Amino acid sequence: MSRDPYSERVRALFSSPLHAGSMSTPYRVLVDDQGIRIELSATLDGDVIQRLRFRAWGCPHVVAAAEWICTQLEGESAARLQDFAITELMQSLAVPVEKSGRILVVEDAVRALGAAIKESSTIAGQAEQD
Amino acid sequence: MSRDPYSERVRALFSSPLHAGSMSTPYRVLVDDQGIRIELSATLDGDVIQRLRFRAWGCPHVVAAAEWICTQLEGESAARLQDFAITELMQSLAVPVEKSGRILVVEDAVRALGAAIKESSTIAGQAEQD
Amino acid sequence: MTNAAADLVYLDYAATTPVDPRVLETMLRLQGVQGDFGNPSAMHRAGWRSHAHVELAAERLGALLGTSADRLVWTSGATESNNLAIIGAARHRRHRGRHLVTMLTEHKAVTDVFRALQREGFEVSWLRPGPNGVLDLGTLQAAMRADTQLVSIMHVNNETGVWQDIAKIGECCHARGALLHVDAAQSVGKLPLALAELSVDLMSMTAHKLYGPKGIGALYVAKRPDLHLEPLLFGGGQQQRLRPGTLPVPLIAGFGHAAAIAADCMLSDLAQLRTLRDRLWAGISDLPGIRLNGDLAMSYPGLLNVSVADVEGESLLLALEPLCVATGSACNAQNQEPSYVLRALGLSDAAAQGAIRFSIGRPTTRDEIDFAIRQYRHAVQVLRTMSPDVAA
Amino acid sequence: MTNAAADLVYLDYAATTPVDPRVLETMLRLQGVQGDFGNPSAMHRAGWRSHAHVELAAERLGALLGTSADRLVWTSGATESNNLAIIGAARHRRHRGRHLVTMLTEHKAVTDVFRALQREGFEVSWLRPGPNGVLDLGTLQAAMRADTQLVSIMHVNNETGVWQDIAKIGECCHARGALLHVDAAQSVGKLPLALAELSVDLMSMTAHKLYGPKGIGALYVAKRPDLHLEPLLFGGGQQQRLRPGTLPVPLIAGFGHAAAIAADCMLSDLAQLRTLRDRLWAGISDLPGIRLNGDLAMSYPGLLNVSVADVEGESLLLALEPLCVATGSACNAQNQEPSYVLRALGLSDAAAQGAIRFSIGRPTTRDEIDFAIRQYRHAVQVLRTMSPDVAA
C-alpha cells in the first residue's frame, strides 16, 4: 500500500527545476552521503547571494528541496546559509518523515556552501587586513 | 460445493406421489432401518399385484424410489417382488452412489412384501390341502 | 409472488446476500481499462488512485464499527479472518499458556480452527449455551483459568440468530487477562456495534453477508501493546506483513460502500426485518409440534429457525421449492448430518434434521413471507401424510 | 496519445491488468438480486445454479492449462497459492526430510514463505541463475540431495520476464523424488502450458494478471498418491477441506472466463506483444549506458526491463509521468531498496535502483509505445543533465 508521496508543490518544483545547473565560481560544494549527491554553486554580489544553482542525484524530494532552496535563498544574505535548517522546507513540501534523513543531506550542502563562502571571505578579509 | 442432486424424474415422482397412501390389506410391511421408514401395502388379483401403495419417511430419493416402484410393479406378478433389485431404479432415477445404502432399504421393503405375500399364499395353499 | 432471483423465492440471506446495486457500480468503476484498476502497491498515479479507494473503504468500515481505519486488515472472508485471529493470537501467546475457550455452537470456521490448535497441543474448553442458545456468563467465568489466553465467542449465531452479550463477555475476558475474539460474520452491518466501547480484541467479518461482494473480509485488531498475531501467509509485505497479497481494490471498495449503506439504513432494516419475521412466525407457529429454535427476544430479527420432529429435512427442503431456505449451516450443507448447533441446544437428531432456517433480507417483501408461510404449511402437511406411523 | 486509464499511459500490466469487459459482464450477472448470487454450498436451486458457474470456471481454467477441472483449488491469489503449496507440502513431508530448493530471484510470495519455513527448521538452498536470469540445470542438479522434498521455481520472472525450462526442471526433480512447485502468476494465460505433459506437481496462479478480477487465484495440485497438502485454513469443509470459505462465485466465474479468452487469443497476443516490445527496445537501445536486464530470447515478450546506471530510480519514475511503469517488483515498491532480483543478476545497487520495467498488455497501442520511447529518452536526458559529475 502506498499513497501519492508527492505534493503538487513537489511535482511543480521537480518538473521545472529552474535553478538546475552548475556555474564555475569559487563558491561551489559537493556533498555525497547516503547515496545522494548534491552540488551547489553560488555567485555573490557583496554579501548577497546573486545566483544559486544545484545539481542533484537523488529522489524527487531531494531535487525539489534543492530547487526550493535556490528559489528561497537567491537575494538573501550569504550568512543565512550557515544556519539554514530544513524545518520549514519539510513542512512546505510535505516531505514524508522517513525521507528526513535525505533532506538533511541537502541541509548539509547548504551549510557547507555557507561555510565555504565564509571561509573564503575570511581569507579575503584577512588578505585585505594584511 | 454441491450440485443439484435431483433429476427431473426424481422431482416429478417426488412432487406427484400418486401412490402415496396406505391400505388395510393383509399384504402390508414396514421396514425401519438407517433412519428410514418405508411402508408398502398391496392388494392382489390372484397372483397379480392390483394396487401398490407406499408411505415413507426419508430423503427425496427414497420417496421417489418408492413411487417409482409402485408405478413399475402394479400389474406385475407378485412373484417378481421377491427378487426385486434396485439396479435399474438407481440408474433410471440417477441416484447418487452415496445414497445407495438408503435405496437398499427400499429394496428390503419390496422383498419383505414379496415374502409376506408368498408366506400367506403358502399358508392359504396349505389350508386348501388340509 | 414477487421474488429475488427470477423464479425463486430467496429466504437464505444468512448464507449470502446479493450485492447492492450501488456497491456493484462502485466496483465496476475500479475494474475496466478506463477505471482505477491499478495495483495499490505501485509507485505511480494509477497505483495511488487505487490506494485512495482502499483508504476510503477502511474509513467507511471503521465508521460502521466505531473504530479507526488503521485497525482493519483485509482478508478473503470471515473464514480467513477467524483463522488469522485465532491461530495467529494463540501461536503468538503459546509461551504464556495453552488454554483456549470457545462455544460448542460456533461456526465451523471457528470450531475447526480450535480443533487444529488442539492437535498442536492447545487445550480447549468447549462451552455449551443454554437451551435458548444464550451463553451464561457464569459458565464462561467458571471455564477461565490462569493460563487462558484467548476466548472466541460469536456475536450472532448463523443458525439460530441468537446473539451473545459481547460487552459483558469482553469484560470477563479482560478481567482474567485473556483476549476476546468475536466472529461477527452475521452481525456486522446488521446490528449496532461500537468497538471503541467494547472489550473486543479481534473481530471477524465478511462482506457477502451485508450486500457486499464475496471473497473479501476483514479482521479488526485492537490497539493493545500485548496483542500481536503470527501471520498465516507470507509474501509481498502488504498490510504490514500481516496479510500479504495484491489488495483486491474493487472488493475492498465494495465492502466499504456496503458498510456505508449498512450504517445508513441499519435501523430501518431492523424494523422491517422484525415485522416480517414476526409475521412469518405468526403464520406457522400454530402448526402442531412446531418448535422455535433459539430465542426471539435475544436474536437478530432477520432469522427464524423452526423445526417439526416428524418430517424429514431433505424432503422438506425439496417440498419447499421454489423457496430457497437452509437446514443447518449453509457451509456444511453437503454433509447431511443433523446440525451440531441445534443438537447442542438439546434437540433430538430428528428434530435437528428437520429444522429450517428462514433468513430475511433487505429485499424481502411481505408477499414473499406470505408465500413462505403457505409453502411451509403445505409441505409439512404433505410430508406428514406421507409418513408411516411409527407403529404401523 | 491514446491511453488506458483516461489521462495515464499504463505500461504496468505485469503488476495488474484491467478486467476484460466480457469478464466484467459475466461477473455482473452473478451478483445482483436478479442474478445467480447464491451460496454454492447451499442445498437449494439458488445454490446449485451458483455451483454450476464454479464447475464451468474450473473446466475453462483446466482447459487452458491442459489439466482436468478437479485438480484446481480456488484461493485468494498467487500469494495464498504459493503459501498453501509450499508450506502445505513441506509440512506434510516434514518427516521424510527437511531440505528445500528455490531461486534467489523468486517473487517475495515465494522467498518469504521459504524464510518462514527456515524458521521452522527446514533447510533451504537458494539457487542463483546466470546473469541473464536463466537457471542452469546443472546448478539445480548439484543442489538436489537425498532428503530434498520440494523445489520451487517460477515460470516467468515478474521483473525481467525471463522464463525457466519447467519441463526439464520437472524431470530433474522427479528423477530425485522431489516435488516441483511452479509460481506461474506471470505466465498463466500468457504462455502455452500443458500440465498433462509436464512433471509439475503444484502450480500457482492469480486472475488479475490475465484480465480477470483481483482477489482470486488457484492452485493446481497434480494427482499423485504421495502428494498431500496440509491446509492453512480450517472451516466449513469447502474444497475437500483444503481451502474452506464461501466460494466467491463471481470471481471464480470471472477467472474462468478470463482463462477461456486467454486460451483463444494467446497466440495473437504473443505476436502483438513481441512487435511492441521490439519496437520499444529499438527506440531506446541506442541510449548511452543502457542495459537490458534479462534475455530477450528467453522471455515473455510482454515485458522489458532496462536500466541506466547514472539516473536515480524514483526520480526517473516521476519524470516519466504520466507513464505508469515499475521499478523492481510492484509488490515491494513501498520499500525503496534496489531490486534483489536484479542484484542477483549481477547489477550494481545503482543500476538496479534505476531499472524500469515496462510491461505491455492486450490493450497497448503502438502510439503508447512511441509515447513511452519519447518520454523515457527525455527523462533520462533531463536527469542526467541534472546529475552532478561524480568528481565535480
Ligand SMILES: Cc1ncc(COP(=O)(O)O)c(C=O)c1O
Ligand atoms: C458465523 C459465521 N462465521 C464465519 C462464516 C464464514 O464466512 P466466509 O464463508 O465468508 O469465510 C460464516 C458464513 O458462512 C458465518 O455465518
Ligand SMILES: Cc1ncc(COP(=O)(O)O)c(C=O)c1O
Ligand atoms: C511471480 C509472482 N508471484 C506471485 C505474485 C502474487 O500474486 P497476488 O498478489 O495476486 O497474490 C505475483 C504478483 O504480484 C507475481 O508476479
